[in-house]
Amino acid sequence: MITTQSLNERWSAFKEQNPKTRIRDAAKELGVSEAELLATQIGETVQKLDGDFRDLLKDVPTLGHVMALTRNDNIVHERKGVYEKVSFRDQTGLVLGPDIDLRLFMSHWHFGFAVDENGRKSLQFFDLDGLAVHKIYLTDKSDEAAYDALVQKYLAADQASPIVTVPYPAKEADPAGDDVDVQAFQSEWLAMQDTHEFFGLLRKYKLDREQGIRLAPEGHSQSISVDQLKRIFETAAERELPIMIFASSPGCIQIHTGPVKKMASMGPWFNVLDPEFNMHLREDQINSIWVTRKPTKDGIVTGLDLFDQQGNSIALVFGKRKPGIPEMNEWQAIVNEVIAA
Template sequence: MITTDSLRERWAAFKEENPKARIRDAAQKLGVSEADLLATQVGETVVKLEGDFQEILKEVPTLGYVMALTRNDNIVHERKGIYENVSFNGHVGLVVGPDIDLRLFMSRWHFGFAVSESGRKSLQFFDLDGSAVHKIYLTDKSEERAYEAIVEKYQAVDQSTTLITVPYPEKAPDTPDEEIDAQGFKDAWLAMEDTHEFFGLLRKYKLGREQGLRFAPEGHAQLISVEQFKKVFVTAAEREVPIMVFASNAGCIQIHSGPVKKLVEMGPWYNVLDPEFNMHLREDQINTIWVTRKPTKDGVVTGLDLFDKEGNSIALIFGKRKPGVPELKEWQEIVNDVAAA
């Protein structure tokens, strides 16, 4: 449990010295969570929310055109559009539209806030450890009255600044390589008919995600450099080949499907700065990038899988496709040419 007054003062001092710092970076520097910092502003610029977050999300389409933000430590994924086709099956949710495309894992949605910062209004949701799961920002095209109605309806009775966050245990180490049924895993990989089967194979053979790529059949997983990765983006932009960019954390996967155009490098960040889609990728935190080739009923699906130094997934990149439709040959050619260079 974090008490408020001292933390509020520490954060105010930090902002004074670091006026451009993001709240996530401030939280890391101060040794607390992002949700802990937001809680210090309850009663001022922040309103605590309570109730069923699934029900809140079902009302988000009333906000109209908004910006959805999902991130992990090393990538920020921002997509503008309208929340459509919001549905839930138990604790798993879907938002499926041409612009906003999400997979939601509601067991990791523990705290909610309505936030007004420098005139920007948002709904922000956090995991039990206080890390951000998903944020929804109003734009100048959004329905502000619908936003105010959601905040009023789901405003928590308890508007104290106290928040109890609980850290998750550290990730368990991978199974030692020598204990892996390597041939069984390779055979199962080659027998896949859908890319989603891959996660089941990792569980069955007790492999970590990157570990599974190391055990891939020959020719089905290949390491490339950060420069090669950027070459894929540059070439896709030049040839106007639409791609899919997946960014995720424990509670949300957010997907952009479409072209990328304006690519900008700023310090350690590699950015896509398009009107509807922004990506901010910490390229200095990328440890490995794998080209993966997985068999499906529709042919081979080619992807890029990025990992940090701890083996955590940063992002997944594919050519734009839908189930039942073969992968774009233009995407396959771009990746194969870059990987062969």
Template structure:
């Protein structure tokens, strides 16, 4: 068993040897979770929070203009703005502002911390296994007085530099293709009236997401390359076609809707570096990219599904759209040109 003191010492040495390493990468190298590492700093640069995290989120609008960050191993999604219209139906929540747009799954919110990284202040939330689900960073436009008041309101009685994380069991295997009624699945795909019906379709046939795409009707799912994905981003930026970028952790889906402008490659990372929205995508960790076409009552919806080597969803990308409004022809053209060039 790793004691808090020995882990703290190991992390100190690691930071000295790798001064630019992110805490998520340090945790992997040290064989622990990000939350485990962060907890070693409780009483110094970190304060533990307690209480109903739904109530904390309802108080986030008092902070004003902040930066919301949600990530998985392959993509980092950062969006600046104000938390608005925060609501919950039991353990499922919504944040529905024009800038900060989130879907929250509170059964995955187990640990909360207030963090001060050399003056960069944030609220950080973690799953039971210690993986980050969502982080909220103050900006120079944020209300620091409200931030301090929020910490005091939810300040944990016991500020102990140790947490107990529990790994989740491995995902259950999906059924083999031979066990699926292929024709019935295709028929139900073609009968969809809303893109959200796809989740129910996968559950019904006990398929994982990529498996479902492999079994799609002819012409409704197509593999493309990373270069074609980048061409889609570049053309959308050039033509000012607004897009939607969904990135998720286990406890949060974060969505950017709007145009993109500045695209930059830095080593393995492909980046969108705009004033209000940043995306950092590890090209070398993308295993497959699918262009999907799903029928709805408003017509075909064209999307991009990105997966890693383990079959985990990295991100979803669409043209900007709302229910009741047909998909933009400009977006369909951007995708068509990129995959046929």
């Protein structure tokens, strides 16, 4: 068992040798979770939070303009704005502002901390296994007094007890899909009236997302390269076309809807660096990218699905749209042009 003190000492030594390494990566190097590493600073720069995090999230709008951060191993999604229209139905929740747009799965929100990193204040939330699910950072436009009041309201009475993380069981291998009735699956794909029906289709035929996409009817899925993906982003920026970028952790899906403007590649990262939206995509970890075309009652919806080497979803990209409104022809044109080129 690693004591908090010994872990703190190991992390201090690690930071001296690797001052630019982020805490998520440091945790992997040290063989612990990010939450455990963060907890070594309780009483110094970190405070434990307690209570119903659904209630806490309903209070986040009082902070005003903040930065929401959701990530997985291969994409970091940062969106600035105000938390608005926060609501819950049991353990699922929504934040439906024009800037901060989230889908919340609260069964994965087990630990919460208030963190002050050299004056950069944040609220950080973690799954039972210590994996980060969502973070909220103050900006220079935020209400710091409201932040301090929120922290005091949800401050855990017991700051001394160590947190106890529990690793999730290893994910079982997904079925290969060899016994799937492909013709029936494709017929149901072509009969979809809403993109959300795809999830039920995968469950019915016991397929993971990438397997389902590979079995799509002819003309409804196509593999593209990382360079083509970047060209789609660049063309959307050139034409000022608003797009939607979805990134998820186990406890949160975060969505950017709007244009992307400034892009830059830095080492293995492909970045969007706009004032209100930043994306950092680890392009060298992308194993496959698929263009999908799903029928709906509003016409075809064209999406991009990005997967890593384990078949995990990295991100989803669409043209800006809402249910009941057909997809923009301009988005379809960009995707088709890049593929044809």
